[in-house]
Structure formats: structure tokens, C-alpha cells
Amino acid sequence: MPGHASLDCASCHEPAPGDTRQQIQAIVASWLGWRHDNPQFGFLPPQNSDCADCHERANDRHPINRFREPRFLSALDIVDARTCGGCHIEHTGDRVASNGQYCEACHKNVEVKHDPLELSHANLASQQRWDTCLQCHDFHGNHKRETPRSLALRLDLSAVKNYLKDGADPFGTEKSSKAKQARQ
């Protein structure tokens, strides 16, 4: 994600338990089938709470905890949103690993009462125009902006795709919650 390249490893990763020799020992034991957990070397993969230490938001439209619910089992085939890392990627220069189709996982049957769009949300879903979702909707809802009520006012698709690749933010610069510069 943007700005993370300037952070050191410990800013996001907790140290793995044990000293170096214990960690190597545990990994070799795991390879040999002598233990059945997944020991790590150096640092642990970031947990959701590690991300939330800087990116906690009071009014997230898609809070991560919800995707751990059994009802989202089939959605996991499209995107494993149980962890921040299921969508957000790091160390690659991209912001989000998305093929633009993630919304399909949960919103296939979307219907909006008093739908303001020229082509209804239900129609967009039935035509599988999943690219259009992010052209209007901010996934986490952290940008201070009104959601357009007309398809004519949607963002340019290339601008959205560029944003997912770590480009400029087309949703605007005003945010409800600003990321902390360091863990508290």
C-alpha cells in the first residue's frame, strides 16, 4: 500500500517467536514432518490487527470481521476477504490485487429500492458489469464524498484501475480517518 515502502519490517510485522536457531530448528522439523504448525523465520505475517493499528476506522463499509462469518463461505472462492492481505498486496508496487470482479462475491442479487441510476443496480449485476461498482462506490467508505446518483457521473475506469495499481486517488484527498504514521 502507498507509503509502506519507507517503513521498516517491524512497523507492520511482529517478530516470530524464538531466536534464530530455534526458528530454523522449528522450520526444519516442520519440513521433516516432526511438527504440524507453521513456524516462521524472522517476522510473522501481518495480522488484521497489525494493519488496524494504523488504519482503524470507525465506520468501515466492509469491516473485515464480517467476512469470517459462515455465510460468506462461497464468496471465499472469489476473494478471501477474511484478511486485509486477501485484497491488499504489499512489496509489489500495487495497492490492491483485484480483477475488478470482487463485488460479485456478495452482491450478485443486489437490488436498490428507489434506485436512482439510469440502469438499475440489479441490471448492472445481471449484466456482470462489476467494473462499474468502484466507479461510484468507495469500498471502505473512508473518503468524504457523495456517492454519485447517476452513471454519467461515475469515475473513469482507467483512473480507478490506476488507483488499484497504487496510482493517484480518484476518490479525493479528504478522508474520514487518516492513517496513523506509526503504531501506537
Next chain:
Amino acid sequence: MNTIPTISAIAAVACVYLFATAPAPLPEAPERSGSRNAVIPVSKLFDTVNLVNAKTRQIWTSRIVGKGIEAGLKFEEHWLDDGEEAGPLPALFVRLTAENLEKQKSSLALFLGSDKPINKANLFQGEQVAQFAAINEDNKPRYFSMERMGVEVGMYPDFASAPACVSCHNQHEKSAKQDWKLNDVMGATTWTFPSKKVSDSEIHKNIGHLYTAIQKSYQTYLDRVRKFSANVKIGKEWPEKANLALPDADTFMDAILEATAPAVDKKVYLDAASIENRDRR
């Protein structure tokens, strides 16, 4: 140079380095079967946390939302939107608690759902549909495994326990059912945990996480109330007609503890949460 003796020598040195002279091996992380001391069925953990959550919800619904409305407070679906001077409706207070549970790195997770929800995102799917149908038959909880998600699941019926539950859901324009009656099963509270068995200390730790999540959720509400244009007294008093007051976090949590004490040792909360709460103050 003879390769085989060289490789053998390196392997021997590596073995000595890793296993003969190395410090004690790292303890193995618990698998889905639970830690070595895990002998208690996870359903016991689910039963206890569900009781704590149900009592909290009852207090929130009747003493904060019900009496708060009489006092002049507002409770809204979009209570977190900019400019809103409102608090969370009962289901949204549970959702906030679920989010705060996640933020504590708890393995325990909490969800609300229904077969006739106001918000379609809360519609049961897959295994939960059949389990909820069974709950609707006898009003008893269901425990089952979701192997692919790697979790054990407990589902508990949510009853329409207060007139406000019925009237609000019946009047909501997006409600999928508008003829709810008192004591109907409106949905279910779902709990998940990654192992079938838990240890005594895991039970204590996770109940502590839930108490802390409830406290943090209430604190979030109070933090917003302090910015309301109306002057809401925050202290020892509870809201009632002609008394625009709210209990402070300690008073609120004392009421939760009082209501749950028959089933949950207060020590769990005091051990797990009080230090953090004190630091916060």
C-alpha cells in the same frame, strides 16, 4: 574433491547446530484440535459468551435505547455518519462489539443474521440456512463445524424480546417481514472459534475479550455523545423521561457484570480488561 563426505559433514554440523546444541525447541502452536489442556467442548465457551452478549443487548435495548428515547436521545441506522447525533440501534451495537472483538486479535468471532433481514447483507446462506430452520423449529441453539473455513460454529436464536424490536422491524421500509410479534425468533447470533475443544484459560481469555469489546463499544458511543449539541449528563445516572443522562463506562459495565455474574466469574473481566480500562481513563 569428494562430494559425498563433504555433504555428510555439512549435514552432521547442521544437525548438531539445529538439534544437538540448540536451545529448547519452540512450543508447537495449537492446531484445530486445540492446545494440550483443551478438554472443554467449545460449546461451553459459546454458551457463556452468548449469555453475556444477550444480557448486554437486553440492557442496551431497554435501559439505553428504550429509556434514552424517552429522555430525548436518538438511535439511528446511520449513527456514525458525519453530523449525526445518534447512537447505535441494538443490532448495530452488537456489530460494533463484533468489530471490537476482532481488533483484540480474538479467535472468537460474533455475527448477526436472519432469514428475513432488513439489510440483505445479513441474509443467511449455505449451511446457516438449514441450521436456522432447525432453530426455528425448537428455539434451541445449534453447534456444527465448517471445515473449509476452519471453524466451529454456535448459532443461538434471537427473540423479539422488546416491543421496540417488533415495531422498528415492522415499520422499516426495507424490512423483509412486517408482521413480527413479541417473542418471535427474528434471527440468530452466530459465534465461531477455530478449535473443537478449549482450555479453561482460553475460556477466561475469550470471555475477557468480549467484556472488553463491549466496554470499548460503549466508550465509542460516549465519545460521540460528548460532541452532541445537547448537554447529556454522563455519570452514575441512567436515562429516563426528563433526565437526559447516560451512565459512564464503569457504571454501564457494572450493570453488565451484575446481570451476567450468575454465569460468569467477575474475575474473568477484572483480570482481562480492568488494567486496560484503567489505563484508558
